[in-house]
Amino acid sequence: MIQEVGTTEQGDLVVNLGPQHPSTHGVLHLVVTLNGETIKKVEPHLGYIHRSIEKMCESLSYRQFIYVTSRMDYLSSHINNHGCALCVEKGMQIEVPPRAKAIRVLMGELTRLASHQLWWGAMAMDIGALTPFFHAFREREAINDIMEETCGARLTMNYMVPGGVMADLHPNFQKRVKEFINFFRGKLHEYDELVTGNIIFKSRMEGIGYLSPEDAVSYGCTGPTARGSGVSCDIRKLYPYEVYGELQFEEVTATGGDCFARYMVRMQEMRQSISIIEQLIDNIPEGQFQAKTKAVLKLPKGEFYSRVETARGEFGVYIISEGGTTPYRIKFRSPGFSNLSALDHMARGHKIGDLVAIMGTLDLVIPDIDR
Amino acid sequence: MNKEELKIRLESLLVSPTFEDAAEWLTVIIDPEVWEGFARQLRSTEGFDLDYLFCVTAVDWRTHFTVVYHLTSTVHRHMLVVKARLDRERPEIRTVSDIWRTAEFHEREAYDLMGIVFTGHPDLRRLFMTDEWKGWPLRKDYEDPVNMIKL
Structure with missing residues (x-):
């Protein structure tokens, strides 16, 4: 049963946070038991x-179900589609052409950038800084435009299909991605100046929501939640898929385990994503963008x-087939x-205002949780 | 440890274990009765150190259920899949939420959608569906004329 909202026998206050609360980014409903202001x-x-x-x-x-997965984690829709396509390819033993592999990784990293940008803006907004949100959306818009040109969509991409990608890259793609990278590198510095070094921001983040590696x-x-605690768990590094094994990039980890560590991991990951995109953008192999597959997949x-x-973090697709x-x-x-x-464990003992900061650094997307 | 080494080590832990060979990772099928003790051994025995439970799920095979646990080790990076066959009339298995904390949520999900009862679970309630919901949506014989659209 849902715990009754009100005062408990011990004098604790039980309140609802959400499902219609701006900081829960969607319809997350938290029932919080408070002693004064302490969780x-x-x-x-x-x-x-x-x-x-x-x-x-x-x-x-097997072709249709991939589209549904765009609606789960809508900020990583490319990568969700990618996971499903990989699983079907594993079952069918389809060899993906090199061009498609490179396009998939490029799109995946652009998605990661767009997702981290939105997280950065939204998280800063949650803890009271409104300006970063507009900065983040300005830059995210550029990525969405690039995506729109090639995939025809801005949010639910449905671009990865079993055997490759749905269509070839738009002729403008390389030029626009390079322009964006140049533009965004400077902006990333601006992000740091605006938020990372801010003393108020730091005092809201440091030492809050500690999560030990164990x-x-x-x-x-x-994902960044575990890597902020120093746990190495990047699937791209540990079990490389597509061309990740051939690329030079670092798995970003921090040892703090608090909100600030998770924040720094994501900021550094954006730089790593830029580096991956730069390595690939001039080296997209020519050739087919899709392997030849049967119309009906079995x-x-x-x-x-x-x-x-x-x-x-880690997205897994587990298919059981009967043929x-x-x-x-x-x-x-x-x-x-x-x-x-892990939210309950991290939030206990902190003040209710810190709960919003902890949720912000977990980067929750509710449709991904509810499915 | 690679797949073969894991298999040999497991044979010393379990009495006549059954393996599934076709799968990508080593898959062992266990009796639900032994699961709790076996899980503790997997978690803490040196050489196994399977500390990370990344997926818990249940499958309805119409005649019985299978609960599937995907385990990996952050130290050795090897994988192990554990399956337990449950009776369809009384689908019960011991919880492992005290061994891997993540199981608490995953088991609640399996209970909510498939109706698997995890004995000893600290908080076994509906997770996605409302408390008054009748039936187990992911079962193959589930019917809901109002909310379900048949293709």
Whole structure:
């Protein structure tokens, strides 16, 4: 049962945060038990945007189900599609052409940049700084325009298909991405000047929401949340897919384990993403952008699991096939779901204002959690 | 440890274990009765150190359920998949939320959508569906004429 809102016998105050609260970015409902202003317990109530995507996928073909996954973590839609395409390719043993591999990685890194930009703006806004939000959206707009030109969409991309990508790159793509990288590098410096060194910002972030490496692993945290605690968990490095194995980039980790460490990991990741894009943008191989595949895909009987690194952490696709044209059972292991489970542990003992900062650095996307 | 080494080590832990060979990662099928003790051994035995449970899910095979645990080690980077076959009438298995904290949420999800009862779970309630919801949506025989659209 949902805990009653009001005062408990011990004199604690139970309040609702969300589902209609601006800092919960969507429909996350937290029931918070407070002693004065100190948090004693945070209980997430999920399901306000649950669409049972896993059930839906059981009646969709292996080409169709990929589109549904754009609606999960809508800020990493390219990477979600990528994970699903990889899983189907693993089952069908399709060899993806080199050009498609490079395009996929480029799109993935642009998505990561766009996602981290939105996170940066939204998180700063949550803790009271409104200006960064407008800065972040200005730069994100440039990425969305680039995406729109090639994919025809700005949010739910549906660009990755089993065997490659849906269409070839737009002729302007390389030129515009280079322009954007040059422009954004300067802006990243501006981000640091505006927020990172800000004394008020730092005092809201440092020492808040500590997560030890052991707890990060035990709670199944991935992505910048776990890397902020010093846990090495970047799927791109540990289990390289596509061309990540051939690229020069570093897995960013920090040892602080607090909100500021997670913040710094994401800021550094943006620089790494820029570096990956720069290495690839002039080296996109010529050739096919899609392998030849049958119109109707049939996965052989068996189980297939693929893992990719989204902007939030590890995204897993687990397909159980009975040999038909639709999956028998499909499971999406979403990064936000596991990261959220650590929220209660991180928030206890802090003030209610810090809860918003902790949620901000977890970078929660609710449709990704509810599915 | 690679797949073969893991297999040999597991044979010393379990009484006549069954393996699935076709899968990408080593898959061991266990009796639900032994799961709790086995899980503790996997977590803390030196050489295994399977400290990271990254996926818990349940599959409805119409005649029975299978609970699937995907485990990996942040120290050795090896993978292990553990499966347990549960009775369809009484789908019960011991919780591992005290061993891997992440299981608390994942098991609640499996309970909510598939109706698997995890005994000893600290807070086994509906997670996505409302508290009054009837039935287990991810089961193959689930019918909902109002909310479900058949393709």
